[in-house]
Amino acid sequence: MTSGLEKPLPDTGDPVAAPFWKATREGRIVVPRCANCGYRFWPPEPVCPECYSSSFVWQDVPPAGTLWSYAVYHRALDPAFADEIPYAVGLVELDGGLKMYGIMRGELDALEIGRPVTALFEPATDTVTFVRWRIAE
């Protein structure tokens, strides 16, 4: 939801996503894989959408991928992000095949669909570390 001036923070205690936030604090990206049927998907859900199992194994994926597309915000549609304007949100296709949204760091001019990107782990609070992205050197 639109916030006031505080940027939104995730509920790192939510069991559906807690392993992800634990991993980002350690500089890793993990995604859920169904322990029953092996299906992988993102973002996480409380049940596997293929077999309805609620048992997951969280697997490491390389903190890298390809820029699938991006959008550059020139207007602070969430006022909490006014200090970031202009900022780009990228849709990153992970090397493992899943897609994740994230703020892009670095020069906007460098953004180009298809370019390799790498993850940056940015601590926001003691418990929350966000994954941001930048075009790979």
Add this chain to the structure above:
Amino acid sequence: MSLTARAAIIGAGATEQGEIPGESPEVIAVRAVEAALRDAGIDKRSIDGLITCKAPLTTHGTDESMGPLLGINPAYSTTLDYGMAAFSLHLAIMAIESGLASTVLLTYGTNARSANIGFSRPIGGSGTWTALSGFLHVAGPAAMAARRHMHLYGTTEEQLGWISVAQREWAMMNPLAVFRTPMTIEDYLAMPYIVAPLRRPDLTVISDGGAAFIVTGAERAADLHAAPIYVRGMAQQSAIRNEQNEDKLMRPWLGDIATRLYAQAGMSPADMDVAYLQDGTSVWVLQMLEAYGFCGIGEAGPFLAAGNTRPGGSLPVNTNGGQLSESYTHNWMHLYEAVRQLRGEGGERQVAGARRALLAQTHDFWKGAASILAADAA
């Protein structure tokens, strides 16, 4: 497989569009109902079905909130959570074909502008995730889809701009339209980005307004109205797995709707005289021109730049100005305009000889619906 009409619209009503301060969405809807009943020439006691929809992003507009204002106890009544004309129209036809009702009233009302509804919300099935990245408002994913189209097919910002420029040209001939000031492609390109590559004219007007329609079976329609507008085909497709879909943003499933729709109606894109492509953003028009077969996949840019959708073009699109220039009504005023054009009531902007219209819309990345409307029953 149905090659002839299944149902028909025998009444169409709309309020003014723009600012209607001090009125609830329900009252605005009632004003449109008055106009629709007058247009149909029937009494409200003839209505035995009611399909309302919630005003966008509110809980207003349920059938139970409309009933006391409309003063009717229809045999069948229900409410759609997402207030979109194509879905309400299909549900009305299902109610008629199933025998639940014979004469169905569809209503819509919003005070989104006067109530200052906030649209800076996450879009899609991963809202709590995307909000963390400042990825709010439909402009975000639409901009990503546009950027991807540009990358894959070489589409330019100028080509995209022709969508809103053409619709402004149509809106200038529509007294109901909110935005009627002239806008050239140079004006468009000079405007700042909201979410690049999208500019203000690529995003919907936010306005107050209502619309209402009366639908009945095709056979009854001819007895009740001099010029019924027939529904010759309808199809839908959902994509409610949302982020799990391989290509959420480009919405390839729109093509599945088109395939089933044309097959059911026994028609092709070339049979359409006008097209109403619901345009919360211009990018939806870009995608639907291709998905509904008016040009090849990836070819919408050149198709637009050639002027095909403008007044005088080969495929007039959104001749009311659409959501980009006329009003914020989730396809309701597109339907209103389609009815008027097919009746020959388009005034200054009448498309000569318009007999068949495509009415297509989406609920952003969740689902889509399309109908073929026609002045003739078979």
